[in-house]
Amino acid sequence: MASFVAALKSQDLEGIRRFTANGGDVNGLISPQSALEIAVSSKNVQIVHHLLNAKAAVDFQNVKGESPLHIAIQQQTGREMIELLLEGGASPTIKDYYNQSPLHLALQLGQQDIIGLLQKITTHVNALCKAAESGSLETVKKLLEERPTSVNSYSEEQVTPLLEATSQGHLEVVKFLHQHNANIECMTLDSEITPLSVASSRGHLEVAQFLIEHKANVDTINSYSQSALLCASAQEQFPLVKILVENKCDINYQNQGKISALDYAIINQDYQMTKYLLEHNANPNLPCNIPTLMHCFHHSSINSELVKLLVTHNANLNVLKSKMEELKETNRELYAWLKNWK
Template sequence: MDSKLFPAESFIGRNFRKRVLRYKVPSRIHRAVCGGDVEKVNHILAYGEAGVDERDKKNRTPLHYASTFGHSELVSLLIKKKCNLELLDNYFSTALNKAVEHQHEECVEILLNNGANPNVQDINGYSSLHYAVFCQTTAIVEKLLSHNANMELQNKDGHTPLLLALKHNKQEVAELLIQNNANIHAVDNDKRTALMLATKYEAKHIIELLLHGGIDTSAKDQFGKNALSYAIASCFNV
């Protein structure tokens, strides 16, 4: 089974090609979409051999597949055929979530320009902006923000996109979010602040931005540690 299609497996660095070869695509239209065969997909739809929103066993539509594999021409075709952009798979992921997760910028742009909602959260609470942050694709982050992506949505661990960026040392993206007025005072489920997370990777410039923005340096997490405690633990002279 191709775990690359699933958010629960999306951040595990396994070989994508091997997974694709192992995956058994369920139906003719899904196979045609995976192969990027525009002519065949158009034929299948024109002759009513399958519906434009046909689901597989995990409720993934042809649009989910086209977005996952980066077939932008097929994304456009499926939209032209009036597919539903907001259908969720079993993991509550939309096609836009998948396009962002796999960094297919052209597919992302097509979906957004046709009204795809960037604020749908999957089973783990990840929105499209969370995925863009994790993958550190600033161009996609900017596209999402220009289409009203919510910077304050929290995943199941309480991470906003900014907190997620700092947790995984995505400093360029973190700076972009701060410049776009992301809430620097948000805390995760462990009550960790952006300042605490920034000290782990000695993100000096980010720390300066946070301090300039008035972040509370005395705030404590659920373990009673403040930002200075994190800095000391990291041997970081801030």
Template sequence: MKKIFGFGKKKKGLPSPSKSASLPVGSGGYGLRERDLGKLHRAAATGDLGKLQQLLRKQDSNQLDKENRTPLHLACANGHLDIVSYLIENKCKLNLCDNDSRSPLMKAVQCQQEKCATLLLEHGADPNVVDVNCNTALHFAACIPNISLAIELLEHDADIDAQNKDGHTPLTLAITENHQGMVEFLLQKGADVHAVDKSKRTPLMVAASGGELSLIKILLEHGADLSHKDVSGCTAEDYAHLGGYSGLGKQLSEYARWKTVEKPSPGNKKGMSVFSSPDRFGDLGYALGAPATDKEAGIDSLLFLTGSEKFQ
């Protein structure tokens, strides 16, 4: 997806950022050459427990290599649980960071070494350490995506709304990567649907810019605000248009109108949402189930539940 990070079209006053430098990408594994590693780090990276035990009789378990990696970093990145366990038993420091300010826990998450990550968390590793781009371990889990790792992190007090240097939360990054399951999970766990980045863009704007209908529905079901404006005064509707999804932009506009209009009725003193009046759909000139006409296929019509205010 990633439409939010580079628009093809510009609107006067609208920030047009390049792809976010703070987005955690890549497999996360260290590109290792044996000749660049000392004996202790080599043993940790290759999973040679016997050699590691021998070396630790005289060497420090927190020894740093030229990239400021500890043996624990390398063991976690490569999933050597027995090495990780032994280093922890020998009181190694859990939160030392490498040259990218990433802790062993972050490397375990980034490389999807779940058992290593769980063991670190159980022994007190900090899930809220931030790297050079202010990403936390949960940002990495959201981007992969890996819900089981996200569960472990949240159970050990990871900040669900932590912001990286661009102001992106794990929820925003999950939307950027179009990981619907992770988006639903984070929202169910209480992630802030109204979180804004450095340019005051919301998760809904990110989804709208990429034409991600399923994500838009989920966000609106969780109360996303269509009227919110970014630093340039643009709404989610504007982001849909700028992303090339004019049909979606029109649908968002209609949805916003329907949400704000109430129709009094004898049995409803507070008024009834226009969602309860199917006839109004025709009045608004909107054809439910019409084929997509946007620049990319798959943008189907938004379907409304009669008598409710959410998509299905």
């Protein structure tokens, strides 16, 4: 990697070619920049072209949220560089952390020679995403035939065509996009939600199955610290919970609030999901802010069957000490069962 960095900084194209010919990863982070950003900043069109051919992530954002296209416009690298990035699938509307897109920057800087080009591609990507969202396969085919590299571009809503198709469960569109090199691990730019998490939360079982069959990561965490399993369990999507568990997701993952899939199942009073998770080694005693067993008491009526289910799967009874006197008055049957269990 050190030789690659040195070659980049010295603009040594042959050194870069040797690195990629030997299987080097051009997307390894060269803190705080990507290789493509360094090449764009150096205004070296040949190196940028080579990196794009080597599958450099064209929309990779640096610590300021800037993409290589942002950098190219800021540094006025010229139309040839801009066109090269756009041909590689760069998104004109991807926003940095100051809510500025490359198109906004071009307008501010008065770069008239590229504004029209950026606007044209923006219109195309927006139309492609809308077609994917509506499930119009023929329109998607037509638009991708016009500009194949739009397949992974972001619309003004900061989503890709695959994310839009997944959100509505359009399996045939999802399949077509995948066949045409859609990135199965693409994320929403505002919250880092993957297609699999979208499918999991919305109950699109066939789409989720397809994504998993094509190597989607079942444990990717979004910016809300939710995994696909947490998304599915929170939205009571039991079939999605099953397929994720069957594909060896982390069943005991907890978000930043120390909530697990088992917690969500109990909060939703979903007996079957709770039973399934426990039978597949969900831990009812994970370190947490609210003990899992106590979630059974967060409703107007206590779900006795859930309490019994958890206790028979080794939930820590000590957390119920503060509830026993209350149960003695409000639920004598459960109180007696717990006393006998002890």
